[in-house]
Amino acid sequence: MEMRCYRRLLSISYKEHITNEEVRRRIENAIGPHVDLLTIVRQRKLKWYGHTTRSSGLAKTIMQGVVNGGRRRGRQKKRWEDNIKEWTGLELRNTIRIAEDRKEWKAVVRRSPMRPDGSQT
Known part of the structure; x- marks a missing residue:
């Protein structure tokens, strides 16, 4: 659920082949360090x-x-x-x-x- 929310925030389609690590890196760049x-x-x-x-x-x-x-x-x-x-x-x-x-x-x-x-x- 957490990754789905992150992908939605970043406007990443489920069709795009982007790893969870890449999504986490983008979120960290966008909002800074956070706790999972x-x-x-x-x-x-x-x-x-x-x-x-x-x-x-x-x-x-x-x-x-x-x-x-x-x-x-x-x-x-x-x-x-x-x-x-x-x-x-x-x-x-x-x-x-x-x-x-x-x-x-x-x-x-x-x-x-x-x-x-x-x-x-």
Whole structure:
């Protein structure tokens, strides 16, 4: 969706064979340095995870709860926990312990890879 919006802003037709990297370069020239949409989503998701882990509400109960039964056949859908483990590089029990300390969790969010290729922004 982000690339579609960029291409529309730059009036690039879908028929033109212009790479995403070229589109990103043109956008950066037009508006200056910016943060990718996916990066913003990941940061907010990690921050919200830390926030709910420190709380004692229904969101924490739902997020850390266990449902009886198995999962369906086929490729499994990603869960919140899968994203948190992937982005932080930590096991779930460690993330819960770290998230209890707000300053420590902020440091984890800051140093976690924010782009799909693992590089920082």
